[in-house]
Amino acid sequence: MALLEVKDLSIHFGGVKAVQNVSFNIDAGIVYAVIGPNGAGKTTLFNLITGVYKPTTGEIRFDGEPIQGKSPNQLAERGVARTFQNLQICMNMSAIENVMVGAHLRLDRNLLKAALRWPSLRSRDRELRAEAAELMRFVGLESYTNARAESLSYGVLKRLEIARALAMKPRIIFLDEPAAGLNPKETIEVDHLVRKVADSGITVVLVEHDMKMVMNLSDRILVLDYGKKLAEGTGEEVRKNPDVIAAYLGAHA
Ligand SMILES: Nc1ncnc2c1ncn2[C@@H]1O[C@H](COP(=O)(O)OP(=O)(O)O)[C@@H](O)[C@H]1O
Ligand SMILES: [Mg+2]
DSSP states (O other): OOSEEEEEEEEEETTEEEEEEEEEEEOTTOEEEEEOSTTSSHHHHHHHHTTSSOOSEEEEEETTEEOTTOOHHHHHHHTEEEOOSSOOOOTTSBHHHHHHHHHHHHHGGGHHHHHHTTHHHHHHHHHHHHHHHHHHHHTTOGGGTTSBGGGSOHHHHHHHHHHHHHTTOOSEEEEESTTTTOOHHHHHHHHHHHHHHHHTTOEEEEEOSOHHHHHHHOSEEEEEETTEEEEEEOHHHHHHOHHHIIIIIHHHO
């Protein structure tokens, strides 16, 4: 059974059919890329799966359980985490506090329990801080732990967002253009980081325009065009697909 099953998923915004009858499965442990021109529906697809939008029609199953209609927090508890195309970092907090927000999202369900046992709260905070520091090392940001977020470069913030998503201890992570706006050196660092995340056993779903990175990392690729599934398969299959060449790769060549 696939970890994520998406069946006939659609969402309409008034007259705009942003995602139309899209179906695909993602097996556990792979890197899965979603590509397509601007406006193809990639971010909307992520928003549907991560509970930001409710689908007009369709079914989404995670680990066999229907999840459509669940909130982002409920999904985070189940192990679905994401980053945003437009950074969502709290600029007035330190880097490590931003990562701790991710851990708090995961632990909110235990808040009541924790509040009833207040002496344990301080040790819990220490635990979360240690965990967050470890994640900052994992993404290569250990030297920025106590820096204020507003003082950090865009490239650093992009990786900080990944650390925050990892703090939710996800089983699947959705990365929306993790290398957008980065220079070639930073792009390679993110490429290596995505590989490292996948190697740690987390299923990765990636939207990215950098084709070299996509071809390099992905086990399978879904191509969207005008909200519809144009093709799906290995990098090799997708690259050879005449519809893809005509509609997407051709347009970029
Ligand atoms: N909340 C919304 N309201 C209205 N239209 C939307 C909304 N979100 C996305 N869209 C539309 O859906 C289409 C797909 O957008 P998007 O998913 O952001 O594309 P991509 O991420 O592939 O560039 C676009 O036409 C966009 O304007
Ligand atoms: Mg997008």
